[in-house]
Amino acid sequence: MSEQITHAPDRPTIVVTDSPSSRDVALISDGLDELNVEVAGLDDLRPLAVLAKDPETGKVVGGLTGRTSLGLLFIDLFYLPPALRGSGLGSEILRQAEQEARERGCRTAVLYTISFQAPGFYLKHDWYVFGEVPCDPPGTSRVFMTKDLS
Known part of the structure; x- marks a missing residue:
């Protein structure tokens, strides 16, 4: 452009x-x-990251980034490589982010994901959908989710 x-x-x-x-x-x-x-x-705006690091090299292999502000946890990015998915690591990363947000005084969390990414993962962790917006490719949507942290 x-x-x-x-x-x-x-x-x-x-x-x-x-x-x-x-x-x-x-x-x-x-x-x-x-x-x-x-x-x-x-x-009270503060960045938040929960990182998964390779135990041998110390290099970040995945994790979650976001921020806390005005009583809200915003999850911006969350990624784990395929080999680490389904191991419980993602659940632990999410749990630690939510716990840190509570300690910072957050009452609610928000994020968006894409319908082909991880809405099911968040639903299993007591998040719920409050909106969807169609996007490309056809049949796909941005899924907006929230969770009560209190």
Whole structure:
């Protein structure tokens, strides 16, 4: 995708791109975080990762990333290689993320997955679906899920 630039007099130039700089992303994220703190009066945004590491090399082989903020655990990414799936490791990673979120004061957790990924895994761990949005390929959907952590 090449950049698409739109300009109107006396207004900022609008640029559509698929390669924003990390500085640009940070400016937007930081601005939104400042607004949240100003309105909510809470400054509790913290990253969260639960990592699975190879015991011999110490290298990360999978895990979960997300964040906690305003009483919510957001799970952004969760991946284990096929050889580690079905071993109980994913369940333990999810349990530890949920426990850490509770310790940080979170009452609820949210995530989205894709219908061909892991909704069944989350359903087995007391998550429930609160929405689905069709996406590609045809017959596939984004599945939005939540769990009460209290």
